Amino acid sequence: MFIAGKWIGKEKTIDVLNPQDHSVISSVPAATAEDMLFAIEEAKNGAKVAAAMPVHVRMAVLNRAAQYIEDHKEKYARTIASEGSKTIREARSEVKRCIQTLKICAEEARRINGETIPFDQSEGSEDRVGYYYRFPIGIVAAITPFNDPLNLVAHKVGPAIASGNAIIVKPATATPLSALLLAEAFEAAGLPGEILSVVTGSGHELGDPLVTHPAVRMVSFTGGLETGEAIAHKAGLKKLSMELGSNSPVIVLKDADINQAVESTVSGAFCAAGQNCIGVQRIYIEKEKFEEFQSLFVERTKRYRIGDKLKESTDMGPMINEREAVRVESWVDEALSKGARLLVGGERKGAFYSPTVLTDVPAGCTIAQQEIFGPVVLLYPVADIHSAIEQSNHVNYGLQAGIFTKNIDKAFEAIEKMNVGGLMINDSSDYRIDGMPFGGVKGSGLGREGVKFAIQEMTEPKVVSFKLAHKRTI
Incomplete structure (x- = not known):
């Protein structure tokens, strides 16, 4: 030392x-x-x-x-x-x-x-x-x-x-x-x-x-x-x-570029095996685009390459240890036991935990309220931006968030009402440069x-x- x-x-x-x-x-x-x-x-x-x-x-x-x-x-x-x-x-x-x-x-x-x-x-x-x-x-x-x-x-x-x-x-x-x-x-x-x-x-x-x-x-x-x-x-x-840390939300409105939103949020959810304080954990999608977004998101997640960290082609390696992977597995299992649906993933092998997508996750589940710090993301359909903002704020964290929209008025509504330290417009929550102020509110x-x-x-x-x-x- x-x-x-x-x-x-x-x-x-x-x-x-x-x-x-x-x-x-x-x-x-x-x-x-x-x-x-x-x-x-x-x-x-x-x-x-x-x-x-x-x-x-x-x-x-x-x-x-x-x-x-x-x-x-x-x-x-x-x-x-x-x-x-x-x-x-x-x-x-x-x-x-x-x-x-x-x-x-x-x-x-x-x-x-x-x-x-x-x-x-x-x-x-x-x-x-x-x-x-x-x-x-x-x-x-x-x-x-x-x-x-x-x-x-x-x-x-x-x-x-x-x-x-x-x-x-x-x-x-x-x-x-x-x-x-x-x-x-x-x-x-x-x-x-x-x-x-x-x-x-x-x-x-x-x-x-x-x-x-x-x-x-x-x-x-x-x-x-x-x-x-x-x-x-x-x-x-x-x-x-x-x-x-955080439990970072991203909002995807119906006017958004869906392909851009999918690519950005898949990367934001699973980079570094999801062990990222501003990683995407919850995604709220306006109901008119929910099925399309969900289908594309799952398809892109399935293409995520898991394996040897030192191989140039690998997208995701293991979690930091098997104990953490077991914890993530237990949180997912709890959500499934309470009615959540598994769309892809949910498999563990040692310290490796596959990129996992859940929907219909009850609000009271641990994984909905706490920071997962693992490769798991939750998808929710919402009626409109007001519902999305309300649900986004409904956790004891507020580090960063994202919103995808082409409507500047709705972007500014999110800027005003989302209780976070940083809001990324047409980016996932997982965006940071080293010269910007970085920190959050609440927990x-x-x-x-x-x-x-x-x-x-x-x-x-x-x-x-x-x-x-x-x-x-x-």
Whole structure:
């Protein structure tokens, strides 16, 4: 593991497994709470070093790290595909996005601006002038998930470095290698060692020391709602940024381009084996087009190619482990037992779960209310856009959504009334670029990621006021 610029091993290790065949890819240290406390102590000095780094130096480091990944991109892609669920094509796309993320971070580092303040707007303050600027908060704790093991780490590490903070990453136990490769890139880029640590091990062992420590001034967490709530209760008085998943809806109106909607939502439902926080889970189709949409959607789903992640022709690999596939299977079985109809899929073999399409799913089923985080999508006919919006909002999540329509008035009705952090018009919910604000409402989390917006979260404004020797008068 990587602690304050040094590569550290431990006698006790954790095997990193390929979910496709359970083969051991590598092993990483099983860090202890004492290791995490040591990383925090080192980060205290790292925060001072980071804050003192001139902006042009931060920019140069970020750009060199991006170039290092570019120069070794196939190594990064194969690591992502081996330790996680992504196919090699999906992994290459993630590497490309990571490079873009770090380059955006370098650009945004130069834009951490303040403003002048007209103090004379307040009577009696005519003799004052001043401004505010933004300063780094200190130490950021980053807890990252398995589904985007490189780029989601970059979305925390890059903005932290750009804004002059130290950061400690606790990567997902299932996929720590990609995070360690990111640390390798920053080491090669010349980042001062104390600024970054990547500590591997069990969340049960490392989580509490990291999130509760008073020196840690912000916790940036991407993961499940239950864990996010637990962190919020434990963290104490510090900043929290949380992306906690979703149960993303997409609306397809009768005037939509049905073929475009089908292609987009099939991809949005099943990429990365459905393990995607903005993946399509519920689709509401106006009843006049429901049968056509359903037929085309099922036909396209049947053509989805499942198999070896490293084969160029594969569309979908396994889920992250067999336990998760069994959970998805149980949720589907529950829905079927309550009257849902299986249109295609519903088959499990080890960690592989076939792309699955359900309809007639009762509203009270777990799969209708919670985040499935697997390759399952639910189709519903609706009378009109009003019904579609009402049903879309009827869950405790609100990350992103999509709507397909050629009617701008109906698009704006959805924009106004859908309770989400982002609405994609004529795209599925599964659309994101790394420069946009990303986050949700309700159980989907707190705060916003996306480089510029993460930097805002990782800095604080400081007001400066000068009292002058004379007052300005008319």
